[in-house]
Amino acid sequence: MSNELTDKAFWAGYWESKKDLAFNVPANYTFHKLLKNIIDTNKSASAIELGGFPGYFAIFLKKYFGLKTTLFDFYVHPKVLKEVLDANQLTDQDIAVIEGDLFKYQPETEYDLVLSCGLIEHFNDTKGIIEKHLSFLKPGGTLFITLPNFTGVNGWVQRNYDLNNYEKHNISSMDPALLAGYCKELGLKNVEAYYYGKFSVWLEDKANKPALAKAITKLVWVAGKVFTKIIPVESKLLSPYIVVTATK
Numbered sequence: 001m002s003n004e005l006t007d008k009a010f011w012a013g014y015w016e017s018k019k020d021l022a023f024n025v026p027a028n029y030t031f032h033k034l035l036k037n038i039i040d041t042n043k044s045a046s047a048i049e050l051g052g053f054p055g056y057f058a059i060f061l062k063k064y065f066g067l068k069t070t071l072f073d074f075y076v077h078p079k080v081l082k083e084v085l086d087a088n089q090l091t092d093q094d095i096a097v098i099e100g101d102l103f104k105y106q107p108e109t110e111y112d113l114v115l116s117c118g119l120i121e122h123f124n125d126t127k128g129i130i131e132k133h134l135s136f137l138k139p140g141g142t143l144f145i146t147l148p149n150f151t152g153v154n155g156w157v158q159r160n161y162d163l164n165n166y167e168k169h170n171i172s173s174m175d176p177a178l179l180a181g182y183c184k185e186l187g188l189k190n191v192e193a194y195y196y197g198k199f200s201v202w203l204e205d206k207a208n209k210p211a212l213a214k215a216i217t218k219l220v221w222v223a224g225k226v227f228t229k230i231i232p233v234e235s236k237l238l239s240p241y242i243v244v245t246a247t248k
Contacts, residue, residue: 010168011053011075017205021054022083029060031117031146031196034243038142039065044112048072048136050102051119054084058095061113063088070096070111072136102129107136115144126173127182134186137248143188145244149174149195152237157201157220161213165204179244188246195239198232199224202240 015021038044039061046068049058053073061067076099085091098105114137123129133143150158150166151174158166173179176193183191201221203209209217228238 008075012077015053015075015077015080018080019207021080022087024087025056025059025063027064029056031057031144031243032060032064034196034245035061035115035144036065038113038144038245039067042112042140042142044142046070046109046111047113047115048109048111050114050116050133050136051122052115052117053077054080055095055097056084057115057117059084059088059090062090062094067113070098070109072098072100072102072105074101075099102132109136110138110141111136112138112141113144114141115146117146118148120145121147121169121171121173123173124170126170126179127185130179130182131186134188134248139248141248143183143244143246143248145179146196147174147242149236149239149242151175152235152239153199153220153224154201154240157203157217161209161217162203162205174242176242176244179242183244183246188248191244191246193242193244195234195236196241196243197234197239198228199238200240 044067047061048070049055050072051074052058052071053076055071058069058071062069076097081097085095114133116133120126120129137143148154150169150171176195180191180193201217201224203213203217206214224238
C-alpha cells in the first residue's frame with residue numbers, strides 16, 4: 001500500500017505553492033504543552049516525525065528538548081528543507097532525513113517517541129497507517145498522532161471553500177472513538193483520543209482564494225474565537241484538531 005489520497009506530484013506542487021515556510025519555530029509551537037508533558041514524563045531521548053516535511057516538529061524537539069530527531073516523509077523538497085533548517089540555525093547534520101514510502105520502508109531504528117501531525121488522514125486504511133507507526137516505536141515508547149478535525153465548523157469551511165483540499169482527506173478517520181478503538185486493537189496501552197483546541201478555521205493557499213471565501217472564513221474565525229473565549233470548550237463542532245496518544 002502507498003499513499004492513497006495524494007501522490008508525489010501533489011506534494012511537490014503543494015510545497016512549491018507555499019510561502020513563508022522558512023520561519024524560526026517558536027518554543028510555544030502547536031502541541032508544545034502536550035509534547036513537553038510526554039518528554040518530561042517518559043524521559044524521551046529520540047523521536048521520529050512521520051510525514052512531517054518540512055520537519056517543524058522534528059526541529060522543535062531538537063531545539064528545545066535536545067532530542068535526537070529524524071524526519072521521514074514520502075516527499076522531501078531539498079531546497080525548502082535547507083531554507084527551513086537555516087531559519088532555525090540547524091543543518092542536515094542536526095536532523096536526520098529519510099525519504100520513502102511508509103508501507104515499504106523497513107525501519108532500522110526504534111524511537112522513544114513516534115509522532116505524526118496531519119498524516120493519517122491522507123490514507124484510506126486508517127488502522128493500517130497507525131500500525132505502521134508502531135514499527136518505529138520502542139517498547140514502552142509513546143505514540144503521538146494529531147490530525148485536523150473536518151467534521152465540525154472547520155470542515156464546513158473546507159467543504160464549501162476548498163473542496164479540492166477537503167477531498168484529499170479521509171474524513172471518516174476523524175473520529176476519536178474510532179482511533180482509540182484501532183489503537184487498542186493493535187495492543188497499545190494508555191490510549192487517549194480527544195478533540196483538541198478551542199477553535200480555528202483555515203484555508204490552504206489562502207492568497208489565491210476568492211475574496212468572498214476569505215471574507216467568510218475570516219468572519220467565521222472571529223465569531224468562533226469570541227464564542228470560545230466566553231465558553232472555552234473543546235468539541236467535535238469547534239475544535240480544529242484531534243489528538244491520539246498511546247504507549248507500546
